[in-house]
Amino acid sequence: MQIVSINPFEALLGGILLGISTTVLLLLRGDVAGINGMITxxxxxxxxxxxxxxxxxxxxxxxxxxxxxxxxxxxxxxxxLTNEPMVMLAGLLVGIGATIGNGCTSGHGICGIARFSTRSIVATLTFMGTAALTVYFYY
Amino acid sequence: MKNLIALIAGVIFGFGLAVSKMLEPQKVIGFLDVTGQWDPTLGLVMVGALIVMTIAHQLSKDMRKPLYGEYFRFPTKQKIDAPLIAGAAIFGIGWGIGGFCPGPAITAAPLGNLPLLLGLMAYLLGVMLTMLTKQMLKPTAAA
Known part of the structure; x- marks a missing residue:
């Protein structure tokens, strides 16, 4: 494995902004910021x-x-990075999966893990796992 | 006021996604490509978000209610069930192929990248089809 050079400052700052956003929703409104949940x-x-x-x-x-x-x-x-039919298949699977599994990267990955929710930790490990396997075989 | 809070939270989230490069499928796929040229960006983004949000969640425990809301609307489900695992697994396959998830796909929509817009429409279709299916499978109390 080789690690590509990145800008860690941008990544951390961006992440902190995401955390501030979900904090605003939680502490001011009492809502959990799952984007897929918002769409449903x-x-x-x-x-x-x-x-x-x-x-x-x-x-x-x-x-x-x-x-x-x-x-x-x-x-x-x-x-x-892939052709349009595959991008559409990807979108379809993302929508079906997040709606069946009650959450996506923001809901399970950020809000759920921050609450130490077992469901969200299991969901995040599962989608990270299948996503890494997919990238391994597809790209 | 309550909608303004949501709007501001959305602005911060969208700006954060852009700053952290999480709108870019190549960055997501780079993170997932653990056996190739690994890009740790997404991991650092999650670390940043989780540090802030874990503190926020601890603070919420000491608050009777949110500042401008009646109560905290945390999910109530506890059980690890088949839909959770199957849904997450399917989501991951789509995320791995496309390199986008709902937040970034919606945020990046105004940039007008046609393939991404097609992906976004397919995503919305997937959500709607699943909601309809769930609705039909749900045992109706008053039929």
Whole structure:
């Protein structure tokens, strides 16, 4: 295994920002910031559940806008590494899996592990495992 | 006010994803590629997020209720069941192929990368199909 050189400062700072965001939602509103949970909440069309989740989702895109204002888009390479049919298959599996498993990287990986939830720790180890195996065989 | 809090939290999250390069599938796949050229970025991002969030969760235990809410809405499920394991396993396969998960895919949408937008639409379709299936399988109390 070779380790590629990265900017650890950016990674830690970005991670701390994610933690601050989930902290704001938890301590101010009492909500857990699972992004997939927000999408299922929005798609359930229960009026009371929709507004704050839509606000957060709009916020995500405004956050990207703020980043682009400061740093431009040149430093952002969001292109997937595989062909379009496979990208769509990937999206489909991500949606099905996160909805069956009640959580994604943010819900289980950040909020759940921070609560030392056994379910979230098991889920995170499982998806990290199958993802690493997938990358090993696919790429 | 409550929606404004959610909006601000969203802005911080989206900005954090961009700063940490987690919007980039190559960074995610680089982290998962443990036998190749390993990119530790995602691990450091999680360490940063977990340090802050673990402290926040401890603080929440000493609070009767959230500052602007009635109660803390923690998930109540405790059991490790088949849907949890199967769902996480399927999620991981998709995440490994595409290198994106829901948060980054939504955040990066305005950049207009067509393949990523197709992935995002497929993701939403996957969520909807699963919700519908769950709904149909659920034993109806008042049929």
């Amino acid at each position: 909440g929005i798609l359930s069309w229960k009026k009371r559940e929709v507004d704050w989740r839509v606000s957060f989702i709009i916020g995500l895109m405004l956050g990207l806008g703020a980043y682009v204002l400061f740093f431009g888009t040149e430093s952002l390479n969001v292109a997937p």
